[in-house]
Amino acid sequence: MNRQIVRLTYVALALVGALVLMTTYWQTWAAAGLADRQDNAIKRVAEFSVDRGLVFSWKPRKRLARNTQRKAERTTLFFRRYPYGSLAAHVVGYSTVERSRTGLERSLNDYLTASNASLSTLVDKALDDFRGKPVEGNDVVTNLDLDAQEVALEQLGTRCGAVVALDPRTGKVRVMASSPTFDPNLVENDFGQISRIEADCQPAAPLLNRASAGLYVPGSTFKVITAAAALESKKFKPESSFVDPGYCTVYGKRVNNFDTSSPFGTIDLEAALTYSVNSVFCNIGKALGAKRILDTAKRFGFYERPPLETPTDERAPSALYQRRQLYYPKQDPDVDAGRMAFGQERMLVTPLQMAMVAGAIGVGGNLMEPQAVDKIVGPGGRILLRQRPALIRQAVSKKTADAVATMMRLAVERGTGTAAQLSGYSVGGKTGTGETGVPGANTTWFIAFAGPDEESPAELAIAVVLQNQSGTGGATAAPIARAVMQAILS
Amino acid sequence: MTARNRELGGVLVAGVIAGTALASVTIARQSEISVSAISYGAVFLALYLAAHIVVRRTAPHADGALLPLAAVLTAFGLTLNYRLDPDDGGRQALWVLIGLGVFAAALVALRHDYRVLESYRYLFGVAAVFLLLLPSVPGLGERVNGVRLWIDLGPLRFQPGELAKICLILFLAGYLREKREVLAQGRLKDFGPLLAIWGAAMLVIVQTNDLGSALLNFGIFLAMLYVATGKALFVGAGLALFVGGAALLYNAIDRVHERVTIWLEPWTDERVFCALNGKLELRQNCASYQLVKSLYSIGNGGFGGTGLGEGTFTSTDGTQLIPALGTDFIYSAIAQELGLIGAAALLLCYMVFVARGMRIALQAQDGFSKLLAAGLTFGFALQTFVIVGGVLRLVPLTGITLPFVSYGGTSIVANFLLLAGLLLVSNRANSP
Numbered sequence: 001m002n003r004q005i006v007r008l009t010y011v012a013l014a015l016v017g018a019l020v021l022m023t024t025y026w027q028t029w030a031a032a033g034l035a036d037r038q039d040n041a042i043k044r045v046a047e048f049s050v051d052r053g054l055v056f057s058w059k060p061r062k063r064l065a066r067n068t069q070r071k072a073e074r075t076t077l078f079f080r081r082y083p084y085g086s087l088a089a090h091v092v093g094y095s096t097v098e099r100s101r102t103g104l105e106r107s108l109n110d111y112l113t114a115s116n117a118s119l120s121t122l123v124d125k126a127l128d129d130f131r132g133k134p135v136e137g138n139d140v141v142t143n144l145d146l147d148a149q150e151v152a153l154e155q156l157g158t159r160c161g162a163v164v165a166l167d168p169r170t171g172k173v174r175v176m177a178s179s180p181t182f183d184p185n186l187v188e189n190d191f192g193q194i195s196r197i198e199a200d201c202q203p204a205a206p207l208l209n210r211a212s213a214g215l216y217v218p219g220s221t222f223k224v225i226t227a228a229a230a231l232e233s234k235k236f237k238p239e240s241s242f243v244d245p246g247y248c249t250v251y252g253k254r255v256n257n258f259d260t261s262s263p264f265g266t267i268d269l270e271a272a273l274t275y276s277v278n279s280v281f282c283n284i285g286k287a288l289g290a291k292r293i294l295d296t297a298k299r300f301g302f303y304e305r306p307p308l309e310t311p312t313d314e315r316a317p318s319a320l321y322q323r324r325q326l327y328y329p330k331q332d333p334d335v336d337a338g339r340m341a342f343g344q345e346r347m348l349v350t351p352l353q354m355a356m357v358a359g360a361i362g363v364g365g366n367l368m369e370p371q372a373v374d375k376i377v378g379p380g381g382r383i384l385l386r387q388r389p390a391l392i393r394q395a396v397s398k399k400t401a402d403a404v405a406t407m408m409r410l411a412v413e414r415g416t417g418t419a420a421q422l423s424g425y426s427v428g429g430k431t432g433t434g435e436t437g438v439p440g441a442n443t444t445w446f447i448a449f450a451g452p453d454e455e456s457p458a459e460l461a462i463a464v465v466l467q468n469q470s471g472t473g474g475a476t477a478a479p480i481a482r483a484v485m486q487a488i489l490s
Numbered sequence: 491m492t493a494r495n496r497e498l499g500g501v502l503v504a505g506v507i508a509g510t511a512l513a514s515v516t517i518a519r520q521s522e523i524s525v526s527a528i529s530y531g532a533v534f535l536a537l538y539l540a541a542h543i544v545v546r547r548t549a550p551h552a553d554g555a556l557l558p559l560a561a562v563l564t565a566f567g568l569t570l571n572y573r574l575d576p577d578d579g580g581r582q583a584l585w586v587l588i589g590l591g592v593f594a595a596a597l598v599a600l601r602h603d604y605r606v607l608e609s610y611r612y613l614f615g616v617a618a619v620f621l622l623l624l625p626s627v628p629g630l631g632e633r634v635n636g637v638r639l640w641i642d643l644g645p646l647r648f649q650p651g652e653l654a655k656i657c658l659i660l661f662l663a664g665y666l667r668e669k670r671e672v673l674a675q676g677r678l679k680d681f682g683p684l685l686a687i688w689g690a691a692m693l694v695i696v697q698t699n700d701l702g703s704a705l706l707n708f709g710i711f712l713a714m715l716y717v718a719t720g721k722a723l724f725v726g727a728g729l730a731l732f733v734g735g736a737a738l739l740y741n742a743i744d745r746v747h748e749r750v751t752i753w754l755e756p757w758t759d760e761r762v763f764c765a766l767n768g769k770l771e772l773r774q775n776c777a778s779y780q781l782v783k784s785l786y787s788i789g790n791g792g793f794g795g796t797g798l799g800e801g802t803f804t805s806t807d808g809t810q811l812i813p814a815l816g817t818d819f820i821y822s823a824i825a826q827e828l829g830l831i832g833a834a835a836l837l838l839c840y841m842v843f844v845a846r847g848m849r850i851a852l853q854a855q856d857g858f859s860k861l862l863a864a865g866l867t868f869g870f871a872l873q874t875f876v877i878v879g880g881v882l883r884l885v886p887l888t889g890i891t892l893p894f895v896s897y898g899g900t901s902i903v904a905n906f907l908l909l910a911g912l913l914l915v916s917n918r919a920n921s922p
Binding site for chain 2: 003006008024027035039040043
């Protein structure tokens, strides 16, 4: 029987050996995947014993997130408080036991809980463990301008929409406001109050960060990209002239100007952008073809998620969408280029993306990485990470960018965007009114950049979007952009 | 060095491990070294020293590694149970005391010749069946988590399956020793006993809904049949029958179906019907809640673990996150607090125990002893595999205990009986 016993021994040892391998799998290979799961209550609870890092605004330097301590059975637990409540709720997000995390609280969780592994933090952590001290997290300093953020939310009021403002030279995000907003302090214990929030849109969706995840019909703001594509193609110049009959024919159908009663007659490209003439852009679109315009849009960052530090699913790529999926045409005729050229068709964009477009135009074509975070500071004051300005790419040539910038300046000077004029600054902008088909339910836009004069690069870029408006972008969104720009520049 | 002196050294080391582990739990929980922790360690050491002296008197030539290994395993169990619930830890300590008493009694009673047990083989066979079906007797059995494994005797909850395993091994060792030449011919009618035991295993599944103990007992049977006859054909046919039968029952019995579904797909992206509250839920929040949380516990341990007493098992308001943590899921508690290093050390203890047990089977002179030692050892290994494999999502999860470690009186006593059996066989094989 001994031969059988020896074989049985191998089987028995292999069975227990398989357990060692499987344990190794879960504790090394699969551990990160398990830790990331949303329902991982153990990881989440374990992290509440960490003295979580604070979150600061840039100007004035205030604590947007701090901790309150509570003694549990044997450890001290740290729970989040947000002293400014709903002011920066979407960017900062929340960290709770019951509803997990959002915003920077989620994407920078490793830094905030000091579980970002490096040799020195590991040693510090081990020493803290040994002393029985709670682990201290790292602080995050954001780029937010708190006063301007407040102005943006005040201006939005009960309307649904968003404001994004950034410094186009560096990509630093100064304002990221989404309306309606919510008080993150209520998420843990009184979520019902948040779900009852009402606004001028259905659903109100207060948790949605409309600034980076809200997708809207761009309307005429997209003409900035069409104009850039037209100049880049060398087929058109700012002074190229068109005849505007008040409409354009695509696929045998008439597409009207916003105001069909007074056609412009003979008009050049520069004036067409200044006065936002649909028929001109419709004909440019037909001449260029959809793919050429989309290629330029891609150079501005379309079809990719803007590389902000917030969680991936809180940022949407701007693009053509078909059945809620990204859609890219295989050939030109798949897309109605004429309508796409002035921002209709299936084009959907985020305010963050449009702020990036306006900014790149304002600084000579450089598309900078948008950054909500300035730096991350360790417990001893040591800077663990300092965000440096990063160029995504030169979106269009300086010549094209400057030519489009001039057109946008004219639009603010005497065109559709006069409500955004700011004394002492040279502002260039573009209005947009995206028709949703329901009267009084237009999506209105204003995108702009502002600099000290026409020669210098812009210091600020902004995008404002409003849902369910009866007025135009120039009348509804441009004044908001003006107020926020003033708050930042003053 | 003699086996007994090696055993003494091993028991002393186990005592130091137990004392240190218990002390570190109390330090972590109360931030002070309490006198009680040190006294627990001292009592633990005293108990095993007493057991060692009994072995020295009754089985002087027995293997010297098994008792210290059992001591280390019970030290793991006591520490973790004490850490999870000090009251459970105290009760578990009492059960270790009782288990060691039964261990000593068995050694004393069978010190001359344990082979008298062979003549009671059919009595053990009947007892095994009786014990396995006992929980399904109306009024006596108690369903825990939908599985009938327990019987309620007033203040005592008794898990007869653990003792049934020992009885089954004793029966099979006697029966197969007697019939092995006949069965080895492999004629069609020799498949009779195989079919009978397979039928019994299926009946156990139907009656108790418990896949785990059926798998365990049938696995022990196949292993011993193979050792006795050397016929791989029996093993193949037996496994095919078991898998086929289980597949049929998989469709017929909801409980079995659910266990397998949880195993195959613990996480769902879509909400599925939840039998617990009748609503649509993600499976990880309903049926597979326990398994998934246990995997999170293991994952949270990582390489080095959180440290004894430092793991996370309760939510911030103090509610338990993993049900049945002290019994079925003790391994995931160990894996979190001691990490891969500690869990691997624990499994290594099991592997050494299994290797020593099989060595005893090889050394034994007669067929009954060989079959008994091999059966006890394989049963020990397979039980470890079924429960830890279930916790690790290697096999469908079933509620059986981790030998010497899980909280539970019957399990502790049964495993001390198993240990006594192995020491008796070893003592006889090594006697000059």
